Amino acid sequence: MTRKVGWLFASVVVLVALAAVSIAFGARDVAFGDIADALFGDADSFSAAAVEKRMPRTVLAMIVGAALALSGAGMQAVTRNPVADPGILGVSGGASLAVVCGIVFFGMSDPYSYIVVAIAGAAAAAVFVYAIGSMGRGGATPLKLALSGAATAAAFTCLISAVLLPRVDVMTRFQHWQVGGVGGADWHRIAVLSPVLGAGALIAFACARGMNSLALGDDVATGLGENVGRTRILTGVAAVVLAGAATAIAGPIAFVGLLVPHACRALIGTDHRWLLPFSALVGASLLVASDVVGRLVVRPEEVDVGVVTAIIGAPLFIWIVRRQKVREL
Numbered sequence: 357m358t359r360k361v362g363w364l365f366a367s368v369v370v371l372v373a374l375a376a377v378s379i380a381f382g383a384r385d386v387a388f389g390d391i392a393d394a395l396f397g398d399a400d401s402f403s404a405a406a407v408e409k410r411m412p413r414t415v416l417a418m419i420v421g422a423a424l425a426l427s428g429a430g431m432q433a434v435t436r437n438p439v440a441d442p443g444i445l446g447v448s449g450g451a452s453l454a455v456v457c458g459i460v461f462f463g464m465s466d467p468y469s470y471i472v473v474a475i476a477g478a479a480a481a482a483v484f485v486y487a488i489g490s491m492g493r494g495g496a497t498p499l500k501l502a503l504s505g506a507a508t509a510a511a512f513t514c515l516i517s518a519v520l521l522p523r524v525d526v527m528t529r530f531q532h533w534q535v536g537g538v539g540g541a542d543w544h545r546i547a548v549l550s551p552v553l554g555a556g557a558l559i560a561f562a563c564a565r566g567m568n569s570l571a572l573g574d575d576v577a578t579g580l581g582e583n584v585g586r587t588r589i590l591t592g593v594a595a596v597v598l599a600g601a602a603t604a605i606a607g608p609i610a611f612v613g614l615l616v617p618h619a620c621r622a623l624i625g626t627d628h629r630w631l632l633p634f635s636a637l638v639g640a641s642l643l644v645a646s647d648v649v650g651r652l653v654v655r656p657e658e659v660d661v662g663v664v665t666a667i668i669g670a671p672l673f674i675w676i677v678r679r680q681k682v683r684e685l
Contacts, residue, residue, distance in 0.1 A: 360630050363623055367637035371418070374644045378414040379407055381648060383656040416541035416549075417647045417661065418640040420606045423553045423598040425639025426560050428613020429620075429632055430595035433567035434588050437498035439673070441613035442478075442599035445505035448610070449512030450481020451603040452534070456516050460526055467548040470604040475552075478600030482592060484508060536609035536662025538647055549605050556597035557636070563591045564628040571626065609662045611669025612639055 380386050386394070386406045394407035428441040435445075442448040454477020458464040464473065485508050489501035516534070520527040566587035569577035574584050599613070616639045617631065624634050643661060646668070650659035 360624050360634075364630075364634055364637070367634060367641065371637055371641045371644070374641050374648070375414050375418065378417070378644050378648050379410045382406065382410060382651050412543050412546055413538050413541040413647070414644060416538045416546055416606065417643045419546070419550060419553055420538065420602045420609065421612055421639040421641070421643025422636035423556065423602040423639075424609060424612040424643075425616040425635040426557055426632060427595040427598040427602070429617040429628070429635045430560050430563075430567070430591045430598075431613065432617055433570055433628060434591050434595070435496070435498055435501050436571065437502055438618070439502055439614065440498075440505075441611070442595070442603070443509065443608065443610040444502060444614065446481045446485050446508035446512060447478045447505075447596060447599045448603050448608040449509040449516075450484075451475070451478040451600040452608045453477055453512045453516050453519075454480075455604055456519055456530070459530065460519055460523060467545050467605065471548065471552055471601050474604030475597055475600035478596045478603070479593075481508060481512070482596050533607040535660040536607035536665070537650075537660035538606055538643075539658065539660070545605055549601055552601040553598060556594045556601065559590055559594035560598070561632055563587055563594065564632055567591060567628040568626075607662060609643070609665055611665050611673060612642060615669055615672055616642060 376388060376391065379391055380388055384402070384406065386403050390403040391407055394404045424442065427447075431440040431442065431445060431447075432438060434440075451474040454473045455464075455470055458469065458473040464470060485501065485505045486496060488504040488508070490496040492500070494500070520530070566577075566582055569580055569582040570584065570587060570591075572580075577584050577587075602609070616635050620631055620635045620638055624630050643665070646664040647661045650661050650664045653659060
């Protein structure tokens with residue numbers, strides 16, 4: 357218990373420190389002392405403008421990172437698949453395709469519409485992947501779900517390109533959104549997004565004990581009095597809402613939902629009552645850190661946060677798959 361509390365406290369400290377770094381550093385740096393002055397209106401005009409611009413960006417990176425990490429942890433619990441996450445299972449791709457179609461064919465521009473359509477697309481993709489993975493002998497095994505999700509994600513990527521390529525104006529407008537980033541953050545978008553992500557997080561936390569039972573297998577979970585079907589549906593709904601809403605605002609950011617739960621299990625164990633809040637904090641820290649790195653490596657230009665997470669996540673994903681294969685042998 358002491359060890360788990362210690363890790364949670366350390367993750368909070370790290371997140372606060374990274375938030376301060378995110379506000380302080382960019383194309384032009386702001387002294388840490390000027391951040392507090394800017395909040396109280398005593399800083400110079402440049403410091404005040406920089407803090408005012410970077411604060412919503414930092415907050416958006418925190419809540420999107422936390423949402424993606426929670427979504428990944430929920431999907432891994434439901435599928436009992438250690439390489440499950442919104443990107444690999446095609447959920448983020450379904451949300452992206454729904455948003456792109458809404459923009460191109462229906463002229464969507466309101467953040468509320470983005471979120472509703474993205475969640476609907478994510479849900480449809482999740483149902484489709486689960487249905488495909490359930491076909492054949494053995495039902496929805498972790499391997500079949502991963503393969504069907506990867507194939508579906510690839511198909512969605514091709515469909516998005518097919519929709520956008522003939523429409524150069526739309527493709528240029530949403531080029532950065534497709535990569536995934538938090539550069540266009542503002543308080544209005546955060547206010548629209550936060551209640552949806554909050555509802556998804558609450559559902560996930562309420563299912564934490566049920567996720568522990570699912571890890572033991574359906575028969576054991578049923579014997580312990582767990583309603584397996586209800587737990588799977590509620591956890592899946594939470595994961596879809598979190599992934600879909602985060603994708604609607606920040607674009608499809610890969611690997612956060614895959615890597616963070618793995619790292620957190622190594623540090624804090626497999627009890628989801630501790631794993632979920634710890635994953636949320638670490639996911640928020642990872643996305644804030646990735647955003648800072650993207651701003652600093654080529655400044656005064658920027659690298660979108662989705663590119664940074666992909667560079668970090670791809671080799672780690674290969675390592676996780678190889679490690680899992682060795683364990684199975």
